[in-house]
Amino acid sequence: MYKGLLIVISGPSGAxxxxxxxxxxxxxxxxxxxxxxxxxxxxxxxxxGVHYHFKTEEQxxxxxxxxEFLETAAVYKNYYGTPKAPVFxxxxxxxxxxxxxxxxxxxxxxxxxxxxxxxxxMTPSFAELKRRLTARGTESEDSLKTRLGNAGRELxxxxxxxxxxxxxxxxxxxxxxVDIIRxxxxxxxxxxxxxxxxxxEHNSSK
Amino acid sequence: MYKGLLIVISGPSGAxxxxxxxxxxxxxxxxxxxxxxxxxxxxxxxxxGVHYHFKTEEQxxxxxxxxEFLETAAVYKNYYGTPKAPVFxxxxxxxxxxxxxxxxxxxxxxxxxxxxxxxxxMTPSFAELKRRLTARGTESEDSLKTRLGNAGRELxxxxxxxxxxxxxxxxxxxxxxVDIIRxxxxxxxxxxxxxxxxxxEHNSSK
Numbered sequence: 165m166y167k168g169l170l171i172v173i174s175g176p177s178g179a180x181x182x183x184x185x186x187x188x189x190x191x192x193x194x195x196x197x198x199x200x201x202x203x204x205x206x207x208x209x210x211x212x213g214v215h216y217h218f219k220t221e222e223q224x225x226x227x228x229x230x231x232e233f234l235e236t237a238a239v240y241k242n243y244y245g246t247p248k249a250p251v252f253x254x255x256x257x258x259x260x261x262x263x264x265x266x267x268x269x270x271x272x273x274x275x276x277x278x279x280x281x282x283x284x285x286m287t288p289s290f291a292e293l294k295r296r297l298t299a300r301g302t303e304s305e306d307s308l309k310t311r312l313g314n315a316g317r318e319l320x321x322x323x324x325x326x327x328x329x330x331x332x333x334x335x336x337x338x339x340x341x342v343d344i345i346r347x348x349x350x351x352x353x354x355x356x357x358x359x360x361x362x363x364x365e366h367n368s369s370k
Numbered sequence: 371m372y373k374g375l376l377i378v379i380s381g382p383s384g385a386x387x388x389x390x391x392x393x394x395x396x397x398x399x400x401x402x403x404x405x406x407x408x409x410x411x412x413x414x415x416x417x418x419g420v421h422y423h424f425k426t427e428e429q430x431x432x433x434x435x436x437x438e439f440l441e442t443a444a445v446y447k448n449y450y451g452t453p454k455a456p457v458f459x460x461x462x463x464x465x466x467x468x469x470x471x472x473x474x475x476x477x478x479x480x481x482x483x484x485x486x487x488x489x490x491x492m493t494p495s496f497a498e499l500k501r502r503l504t505a506r507g508t509e510s511e512d513s514l515k516t517r518l519g520n521a522g523r524e525l526x527x528x529x530x531x532x533x534x535x536x537x538x539x540x541x542x543x544x545x546x547x548v549d550i551i552r553x554x555x556x557x558x559x560x561x562x563x564x565x566x567x568x569x570x571e572h573n574s575s576k
Contacts, residue, residue, distance in 0.1 A: 284558070286565075290572045316572040319565060327553070328561040340556055347533070347553030350546055352490070355534040359525060366496045366522040 165279045166255035169348055171195075171262040173341065174270040175285035176315035178297040180331045184285055185264035187338035192345065196254045196261045201227065204242035217247070235265065235272035248276070260345065267318040274324065281348050283341060284325040288332045290315070371485045372461035375554055377401075377468040379547065380476040381491035382521035384503040386537045390491055391470035393544035398551065401466045404457050407433065410448035423453070441471065441478035454482070466551065473524040480530065487554050489547060490531040494538045496521070 173188075175181040189195055201217040203224045212218045219227070224243050228236060236245035246263070254261050263273065274280050287293040290312065297303050297311055322328065327344055331337040348354070379394075381387040395401060407423040409430045418424050425433070430449050434442060442451035452469070460467050469479065480486050493499040496518065503509050503517055528534065533550055537543040554560070 283556075286568065290568065290575060312572075316569065316576075319569055319572070322558060322562075322565045325558050327556045328558045328565060329556055330564065340552065343549045343552040344556055346546065346549040350489075350533045350535055350550060352528060352531050352534045356528075358536065359528045359534060362492065362496065363522065363525055366518075366525070369496060370522075 165354075166252065167258040168255035169260040169345060170251070170255060170273070170277055170280040171260060171341075171345060172270045172273055172280050172282045173262065173264045173285060174267055174282065174325065175331075176267075176293065176318055177311050178293050178300075178315075179285045179287050180296075180334055180337070181264050181285045183334045184329075184331065184338045184341060185262065187334060188262065188341045188345075191338065191342050192260075194260070195345075196259045198246050198251050198254075198261060198263065201233075201245045201247050202242060204244075233272075234276055235269040237266075237268055246273070267321065267324075271324055281327070281344065282325045283327040283329060283344060284319075284322060285329050285331050285337060286319065288330050371560075372458065373464040374461035375466040375551060376457070376461060376479070376483055376486040377466060377547075377551060378476045378479055378486050378488045379468065379470045379491060380473055380488065380531065381537075382473075382499065382524055383517050384499050384506075384521075385491045385493050386502075386540055386543070387470050387491045389540045390535075390537065390544045390547060391468065393540060394468065394547045394551075397544065397548050398466075401468045401551075402460045404452050404460075404467060404469065407439075407451045407453050408448060410450075439478075440482055441475040443472075443474060452479070473527065473530075477530055487533070487550065488531045489533040489535060489550060490525075490528060491535050491537050491543060492521075492525065494536050 173181050173185050199213065199217055201219055201224065203219055203221050206212065206216070206218050210216065221243070224245070227233060227245070227247070232247055232249065233245040234248045234251055236243060246269070251261050263269070265273070270282050274282055287296060293315060294308065294312060297308055303311065329337050329340050379387050379391050405419065405423055407425055407430065409425055409427050412418065412422070412424050416422065427449070430451070433439060433451070433453070438453055438455065439451040440454045440457055442449060457467050469475070471479070476488050480488055493502060499521060500514070500518060503514055509517065535543050535546050
């Protein structure tokens with residue numbers, strides 16, 4: 165367990181995890197983000213090492229083989245992954261690191277770093293999730309059906325997550341994430357060093 | 371596990387748990403307190419059932435024998451205890467209930483209701499604890515020594531507590547208690563009912 169906190173915000177497409185993630189970063193700008201590795205081509209204006217670490221498929225596969233990822237996924241024939249080393253370095257230095265990631269990514273992270281604090285964000289109802297996805301205007305009838313089906317399957321695995329936030333208001337939901345981060349820092353097992361130095365002060369003054 | 375949250379604020383004499391408790395109640399006035407049972411005589415102006423439930427020693431002993439207490443302790447030949455039934459009724463109705471209580475009381479409560487959220491408050495150092503106790507002007511040299519010794523023994527049992535707060539500023543410490551209460555309400559296992567009704571909405575719409 166490192167000094168910093170690894171926070172994962174997850175939830176189905178349409179639940180608003182990206183918006184909440186952004187609002188939490190506004191409230192707690194000291195939280196670090198991680199730069200993902202990808203095999204896709206850089207888009208106009210994207211800088212290697214800033215927006216992504218761009219790698220060839222061969223380089224990416226080598227990283228997988230070397231166990232260098234906290235999580236990795238294929239999206240439309242490109243790979244995307246979170247490199248372990250820079251995240252652990254930030255945590256070791258006492259920085260908090262936060263991810264906005266899907267259910268699969270979250271499970272991989274929790275498996276590799278059980279001390280991660282995982283938060284699942286969901287709309288107040290599936291009807292509302294459908295409404296939000298439809299309002300995007302980008303989802304075909306089929307893709308909408310798939311997304312809702314995935315959301316149901318994901319939610320049935322709710323026990324993989326430590327916290328649950330109903331996003332009926334993005335500001336209130338972001339405030340809850342901040343509460344969770346602050347509370348987690350007070351967890352007794354994260355403060356053992358502090359308690360032990362108090363006890364050694366006490367014992368040396370006896 | 372009841373719907374409401376049972377919160378216990380503990381810590382050695384002088385750490386400021388009473389002040390923090392008061393400040394948390396100001397911030398979250400909806401939190402309920404419990405009325406203790408005691409065998410001591412009512413003081414001027416104290417109303418039975420409001421300040422305390424006043425009982426004879428025989429009545430008190432019967433309550434102990436019947437397992438009616440969440441916790442009980444003897445203080446200067448009088449008994450003080452927290453009756454279980456009214457606390458569980460408040461929790462069942464969805465109210466949060468908060469206690470400010472010593473280490474022994476906290477352990478009894480946690481044993482009888484493991485879902486209690488227990489918070490240990492401590493000064494930034496034992497030197498500061500000594501300073502605060504001395505500043506009261508009411509502690510003899512002997513009683514000061516006893517209190518500091520007790521504080522050290524208590525702190526060595528820190529693993530009995532879920533959370534740890536260093537009270538270097540009472541307002542900041544109270545804010546942390548509020549964060550903990552809000553975060554605990556988002557814990558996944560406290561939201562299973564909500565998740566299950568979402569899942570049943572999803573399944574019925576298939």
